Amino acid sequence: MGRVAKIARRTFLIGSAAIAGGVAFGVYAVKKDPDNPLSADLSDGSATFNPWVLVDSEKVTLITPHGDKGQGVMSSQAALIAEELDIEFGQFETSFGKPSPAYWNRAFAEEGVPFMATDHGFTAETMRSIMGGVVKLLGVQGTGGSTSMADSFDKLRTAGATARETLKLAASQKSGVPVGQLKTANGAVQLPDGTELKYTELASLAATIEPVKDVKLRDKSQWRLIGKSMERIDIIDKSTGTLPYGIDISVEGMLHATVCVNPKKGGSLNGFDASEAKQMRGVKDVIEITDGVAVIADNTWRAFNAMRTISFDWGNATIPPEQEEHWATLSDSFKEELLDSTWRDDGDAEEAFKDGASFSAEYRSPYVAHAPLEPLNAIMLVTDDQVEVWTGHQLQRQLQVLVAAITGHEQDQVILHNQFMGGSFGHRLEFEHVKQAAEIANKMRGTPIKMTYSREEDFAHDFPRHISMGRGQGMVKDGKVTAIDLSLAAPSVMASQGGRANLPFPGPDSQLAAGAWNNPYNIDTYRMTAYRAPELAPTSSWRAVGAPAAGFFFDSLLDELIHEAGADPMEERIRLMGHDVSRKVLETAAELSNWGSDLGPNRGRGVAFVESFGVPVAEVVEVTNTDSGIKIDKVWCVCDVGTIVDPINFENLVQGGVVFGLGHAINSEITYSDGKADQSNYHMHEAMRMYQCPDIIVKGLENGTKIRGIGEPPVPPAAPALANAIFAATGTRLREMPFNKFIDFV
Amino acid sequence: MKLTVNGNTEEVNVEPDMPLLWVLRDELGITGVKYGCGIAQCGACTVHVDGVAVRSCQMRVGDLDGEVTTIEGLGSAEKLHIVQEAWIEHQVAQCGYCQSGQIMQAASFLEFNDDPTDEEIDTAMSANLCRCGTYPRIRTAIKTAAKNIREA
Numbered sequence: 038m039g040r041v042a043k044i045a046r047r048t049f050l051i052g053s054a055a056i057a058g059g060v061a062f063g064v065y066a067v068k069k070d071p072d073n074p075l076s077a078d079l080s081d082g083s084a085t086f087n088p089w090v091l092v093d094s095e096k097v098t099l100i101t102p103h104g105d106k107g108q109g110v111m112s113s114q115a116a117l118i119a120e121e122l123d124i125e126f127g128q129f130e131t132s133f134g135k136p137s138p139a140y141w142n143r144a145f146a147e148e149g150v151p152f153m154a155t156d157h158g159f160t161a162e163t164m165r166s167i168m169g170g171v172v173k174l175l176g177v178q179g180t181g182g183s184t185s186m187a188d189s190f191d192k193l194r195t196a197g198a199t200a201r202e203t204l205k206l207a208a209s210q211k212s213g214v215p216v217g218q219l220k221t222a223n224g225a226v227q228l229p230d231g232t233e234l235k236y237t238e239l240a241s242l243a244a245t246i247e248p249v250k251d252v253k254l255r256d257k258s259q260w261r262l263i264g265k266s267m268e269r270i271d272i273i274d275k276s277t278g279t280l281p282y283g284i285d286i287s288v289e290g291m292l293h294a295t296v297c298v299n300p301k302k303g304g305s306l307n308g309f310d311a312s313e314a315k316q317m318r319g320v321k322d323v324i325e326i327t328d329g330v331a332v333i334a335d336n337t338w339r340a341f342n343a344m345r346t347i348s349f350d351w352g353n354a355t356i357p358p359e360q361e362e363h364w365a366t367l368s369d370s371f372k373e374e375l376l377d378s379t380w381r382d383d384g385d386a387e388e389a390f391k392d393g394a395s396f397s398a399e400y401r402s403p404y405v406a407h408a409p410l411e412p413l414n415a416i417m418l419v420t421d422d423q424v425e426v427w428t429g430h431q432l433q434r435q436l437q438v439l440v441a442a443i444t445g446h447e448q449d450q451v452i453l454h455n456q457f458m459g460g461s462f463g464h465r466l467e468f469e470h471v472k473q474a475a476e477i478a479n480k481m482r483g484t485p486i487k488m489t490y491s492r493e494e495d496f497a498h499d500f501p502r503h504i505s506m507g508r509g510q511g512m513v514k515d516g517k518v519t520a521i522d523l524s525l526a527a528p529s530v531m532a533s534q535g536g537r538a539n540l541p542f543p544g545p546d547s548q549l550a551a552g553a554w555n556n557p558y559n560i561d562t563y564r565m566t567a568y569r570a571p572e573l574a575p576t577s578s579w580r581a582v583g584a585p586a587a588g589f590f591f592d593s594l595l596d597e598l599i600h601e602a603g604a605d606p607m608e609e610r611i612r613l614m615g616h617d618v619s620r621k622v623l624e625t626a627a628e629l630s631n632w633g634s635d636l637g638p639n640r641g642r643g644v645a646f647v648e649s650f651g652v653p654v655a656e657v658v659e660v661t662n663t664d665s666g667i668k669i670d671k672v673w674c675v676c677d678v679g680t681i682v683d684p685i686n687f688e689n690l691v692q693g694g695v696v697f698g699l700g701h702a703i704n705s706e707i708t709y710s711d712g713k714a715d716q717s718n719y720h721m722h723e724a725m726r727m728y729q730c731p732d733i734i735v736k737g738l739e740n741g742t743k744i745r746g747i748g749e750p751p752v753p754p755a756a757p758a759l760a761n762a763i764f765a766a767t768g769t770r771l772r773e774m775p776f777n778k779f780i781d782f783v
Numbered sequence: 784m785k786l787t788v789n790g791n792t793e794e795v796n797v798e799p800d801m802p803l804l805w806v807l808r809d810e811l812g813i814t815g816v817k818y819g820c821g822i823a824q825c826g827a828c829t830v831h832v833d834g835v836a837v838r839s840c841q842m843r844v845g846d847l848d849g850e851v852t853t854i855e856g857l858g859s860a861e862k863l864h865i866v867q868e869a870w871i872e873h874q875v876a877q878c879g880y881c882q883s884g885q886i887m888q889a890a891s892f893l894e895f896n897d898d899p900t901d902e903e904i905d906t907a908m909s910a911n912l913c914r915c916g917t918y919p920r921i922r923t924a925i926k927t928a929a930k931n932i933r934e935a
Contacts, residue, residue, distance in 0.1 A: 107876075107878025268871070269876070271876070272876060276863075276882060277855070279859075282880060293809065336797075336809040338801055338804075409914055410825060410827055410878070410912065411880045412819070460878040460880060460914045492819065493821075686874070689874060696918060697916050718821075719820050719825055719912060726909045727922070728909040
């Protein structure tokens with residue numbers, strides 16, 4: 038199929054997304070900016086210039102609409118505004134704001150189009166622009182896909198600049214000094230004679246002025262904040278136990294609740310006996326909710342305790358009950374009628390493999406839980422007039438829609454107080470816990486209900502990362518890799534997630550193949566095909582979504598081919614690389630890790646390269662094969678995000694991503710028996726603890742042309758880099774995660 | 784029932800088998816101590832009893848024998864504990880949910896050993912889970928805190 042035909046078919050995804058969302062598509066509607074939500078309840082004497090800046094006589098408030106689940110975006114978003122507003126940390130407050138279409142995430146469009154991140158051609162850019170219009174029309178506010186910085190970088194700097202210029206107009210009116218002679222610094226306009234007019238003093242006058250629209254953003258050379266290490270806004274509170282997460286919020290008159298939903302996935306509740314629970318101290322009520330039961334008590338522990346005494350009659354799971362059936366389903370899904378898309382087809386694969394392949398292998402990636410350390414929770418107060426919600430969530434507007442559907446309110450009657458999140462890794466894109474809290478609170482109108490999952494409930498209903506199976510083959514010739522052909526089969530994570538959120542997901546699922554089709558290698562033959570298996574266990578986006586599985590398959594296969602060819606793993610990747618920015622990433626990793634130096638006996642090093650979310654990442658892992666198992670000694674991670682906003686936070690997130698990728702690759706999977714997850718708590722799904730954590734050296738490059746996020750991209754290369762290193766040290770090739778099923782670790 | 788928390792005497796009317804964690808969080812409103820797993824697998828609930836780190840999710844309040852210190856009692860923004868200072872200097876926290884427990888564990892550990900090796904740090908800290916993966920910075924912060932304690 039030619040390139041044009043392929044694009045035409047993929048265009049369907051974009052067209053139908055607009056239809057599915059029920060919006061009329063017109064140029065005017067796209068160009069019109071959504072209303073500024075800060076205008077709605079603006080008090081006298083306060084000024085707002087755009088949806089991100091609010092100034093009154095007391096303080097400057099910067100709205101940072103992306104959710105903060107640990108990536109530090111509350112700080113980095115504020116820094117972008119403050120950079121142009123000329124205000125320093127400590128001189129402003131921050132707020133997550135309230136849900137609004139004004140906070141639509143333009144960077145979601147980048148990931149929504151089926152073009153390689155390295156493709157900046159006319160068609161790709163046009164499609165991104167069209168998709169951006171769709172996201173804007175739908176008012177999709179959300180945090181995910183490492184989009185926060187890409188979405189915010191120009192937008193929030195512009196917000197700061199327009200506010201600054203409007204405040205200068207106000208200062209000019211007040212002082213009579215022409216705007217051109219005014220300067221700004223430290224939250225004030227400075228007159229030529231040295232007088233300072235604080236922004237707060239100018240608020241009431243500025244409120245009467247039409248905000249300045251066209252501003253020129255400052256050149257990189259003038260940045261005060263961006264690119265320099267910052268002290269995170271939340272760092273002192275997080276180090277003194279004083280930052281409240283959703284689970285820590287208390288509302289006057291609040292009761293505590295917990296739920297138990299049928300652990301057999303999809304199964305119903307046939308009956309239950311709560312007679313003992315109802316007699317227990319502090320228990321207020323036991324009620325039925327969708328597919329389960331809620332206990333309401335005066336204390337979380339009493340609710341947990343009472344729940345343990347309830348006997349349930351559960352219906353059977355609606356998913357295949359045993360794990361082996363899940364794998365068998367994937368194995369049977371490599372067939373034409375389940376073709377999701379041929380994502381890449383460089384060269385002529387049929388011709389290349391007509392006499393068979395030099396090498397072939399099968400790979401597996403298991404279900405894995407998100408298990409953020411703060412268990413899922415939500416506080417909800419339903420009254421006849423409105424619903425108030427306190428929780429940390431990544432999709433604020435859709436939360437309003439789903440709560441309103443349960444309580445019978447309008448969307449704008451649902452008031453969400455978004456909270457700092459104790460981790461997410463994708464779990465706080467889900468709504469089941471919020472819907473359950475709404476069911477309980479709706480039955481107990483007038484009483485605020487704090488619903489908290491036990492850790493066991495959190496594991497039982499963690500919509501895990503999808504399972505995936507890869508089958509690859511390749512050709513080598515004259516010491517070089519000449520053909521690579523990877524197919525994989527997996528259920529669609531986006532369809533599963535979208536189905537629960539009432540967000541239809543038409544067209545092929547680009548995440549199934551992410552990390553496998555989009556690596557910017559120039560290989561004579563490079564084919565990547567994704568088959569969509571039927572839905573098995575319900576799944577959800579797990580940090581980096583598709584790329585931890587597909588990237589593991591692709592890079593492992595490439596590594597095996599390089600060994601078949603007898604080439605050096607680093608040199609051959611560099612030779613094959615067809616993208617300058619990515620080649621530099623690999624070359625830097627080689628240089629920093631002193632690739633090629635002698636490691637001594639029982640040691641090995643491996644490299645992996647995976648591009649995800651537009652970020653090329655190379656990781657080098659060094660291991661020692663000790664008497665008590667594999668010890669990971671050191672990891673180098675090199676990536677290019679175009680512009681690094683905060684170097685210290687960047688390093689922390691990259692290190693965390695490597696730990697997340699390695700830890701789960703070694704130790705963690707979710708499996709099903711009788712339709713239930715076998716793993717119930719952290720002792721059965723540990724990921725990484727400190728004793729296994731290597732030294733991690735991070736290098737961020739800034740050669741890319743677009744700014745990208747770093748939350749997810751360091752995760753995918755970790756598993757293949759480790760598997761490649763273990764092969765180098767031991768000769769054992771690991772083709773399935775978690776690795777500890779096949780080899781011991783220290 | 785009476786208990787001493789962060790130097791204050793508190794009176795609570797609860798079952799003796801209620802874990803200290805939930806007495807602190809739901810009865811006394813002290814929320815720096817976190818619920819993570821309920822079975823001593825994550826360490827987010829770590830507090831000190833007479834200076835020794837314990838998992839408050841496993842400590843029945845009826846068995847409590849000693850003064851309780853939570854992260855709020857260890858130090859404050861105005862008067863940081865030496866371990867908290869190191870945590871801020873190295874910008875350890877990401878989501879931060881585990882960090883109260885990490886800091887309480889580290890503070891107790893450094894009371895007994897202010898010149899730990901890497902192995903000793905790993906042994907002391909490996910029962911405290913961090914899902915965000917801040918372990919490299921926790922290690923560095925502990926070394927800085929140890930150095931500052933030795934030089935104090």
